[in-house]
Amino acid sequence: MSRTLIGQDRPELQKAIEEIVDSGFAGVQLRVHDGRGEWVGSAGVRKLGESAKPPTNGHFRIGSTTKTFTATVVLQLVAEGRIGLDSPVDAYLPRFGLDQRITVRMLLQHTSGLFNYTGEYYDDGTVVPGIPWQGQEYVDNQFHTYQPEDLIRLALSKPARFEPGTDWSYSNTNYVLAKLLTEEVTGRSLAEEMQRLILQPLGLSGTVVPGASPEIPEPHAHGYYRYEHAGQWQVVDVTRFNVSWISAAGDMISTTEDLHTFFSALMSGKLLPDSLLAEMRTPHPQSGDHRYGLGLFMEETDGGGTIFHHNGGFFGWAALMYSSPDGSKTLTASLTTGDAELDFAATAEAFQKAQQRLVKEVFCGGQAEVADKAKPGQ
Numbered sequence: 001m002s003r004t005l006i007g008q009d010r011p012e013l014q015k016a017i018e019e020i021v022d023s024g025f026a027g028v029q030l031r032v033h034d035g036r037g038e039w040v041g042s043a044g045v046r047k048l049g050e051s052a053k054p055p056t057n058g059h060f061r062i063g064s065t066t067k068t069f070t071a072t073v074v075l076q077l078v079a080e081g082r083i084g085l086d087s088p089v090d091a092y093l094p095r096f097g098l099d100q101r102i103t104v105r106m107l108l109q110h111t112s113g114l115f116n117y118t119g120e121y122y123d124d125g126t127v128v129p130g131i132p133w134q135g136q137e138y139v140d141n142q143f144h145t146y147q148p149e150d151l152i153r154l155a156l157s158k159p160a161r162f163e164p165g166t167d168w169s170y171s172n173t174n175y176v177l178a179k180l181l182t183e184e185v186t187g188r189s190l191a192e193e194m195q196r197l198i199l200q201p202l203g204l205s206g207t208v209v210p211g212a213s214p215e216i217p218e219p220h221a222h223g224y225y226r227y228e229h230a231g232q233w234q235v236v237d238v239t240r241f242n243v244s245w246i247s248a249a250g251d252m253i254s255t256t257e258d259l260h261t262f263f264s265a266l267m268s269g270k271l272l273p274d275s276l277l278a279e280m281r282t283p284h285p286q287s288g289d290h291r292y293g294l295g296l297f298m299e300e301t302d303g304g305g306t307i308f309h310h311n312g313g314f315f316g317w318a319a320l321m322y323s324s325p326d327g328s329k330t331l332t333a334s335l336t337t338g339d340a341e342l343d344f345a346a347t348a349e350a351f352q353k354a355q356q357r358l359v360k361e362v363f364c365g366g367q368a369e370v371a372d373k374a375k376p377g378q
Contacts, residue, residue: 307325
């Protein structure tokens with residue numbers, strides 16, 4: 001049975017999250033499960049202007065980490081024989097007039113070529129906007145409800161990035177279609193299927209599919225969005241937020257404990273048949289350095305091991321979810337942004353450095369490195 005270790009037992013982990021806060025984040029909560037047991041800790045503040053730390057059992061918005069949950073539900077329905085992984089999506093959702101070459105697999109692995117309705121960035125520097133996603137316009141839409149069908153129709157009104165299956169490009173559109181596909185096939189909401197297939201069997205009582213509700217269960221830290229408007233810098237609390245704009249591509253709320261339970265169960269084969277888990281964990285050749293499978297990233301560590309992950313984030317919030325291939329070692333975390341003077345690019349860079357620091361500490365340092373080298377087949 002794992003034991004919970006207090007901060008001073010793993011001073012390197014406490015130091016890491018304190019340094020992440022020093023880099024510009026308001027708060028961090030971290031949970032690590034490995035051969036030394038379970039460690040939980042937090043740093044920074046729960047809310048700007050207060051001194052209390054973020055709760056280590058706090059709820060947070062997990063952003064695109066949601067995609068792994070969504071992909072798992074779709075693959076569970078494949079296992080039940082209700083969805084064909086290589087069937088055309090148009091066969092299930094004819095109302096959109098999708099290219100008939102786009103398969104369910106292409107949605108999960110981001111090879112459909114469909115325009116990303118949150119905006120596309122092209123290699124030549126061109127940006128094609130989608131729905132409002134930054135600045136005052138984003139804040140003004142904080143409680144606006146978007147219908148999934150409208151998000152899909154917006155995406156389909158723009159040119160595709162490439163022919164289906166010929167390249168790789170991360171697109172939230174794919175996962176909104178996966179939601180609609182699930183609902184069409186089952187006759188129930190994705191939230192109900194998520195409850196039936198994942199949340200209830202694993203006892204994930206802290207995980208929520210919020211729909212259009214802006215609420216987040218207590219306890220929780222606060223996330224903030226800092227932006228420039230009319231020549232002035234503004235800081236807005238984005239804790240309460242209608243996340244229907246991101247839908248099944250990133251709307252879920254969870255805890256570090258629930259993310260650990262989910263990802264450990266997934267990686268250890270408790271949620272999918274071996275053949276489908278293998279498909280999920282096989283990166284598509286066109287995804288290049290991203291090494292993306294079906295709702296999952298794969299990464300080689302400096303210590304010579306392999307880890308799987310899917311992180312997530314949008315303004316105010318970020319989530320980390322990492323695991324060893326067998327689910328025995330996990331890192332789950334929440335980061336909240338505050339009023340630090342970081343623009344969008346600087347925040348993204350700080351997030352990148354934070355995740356690299358934690359991964360190095362947990363999966364590549366000390367005992368973790370030894371464990372990876374001792375099991376080269378992992």
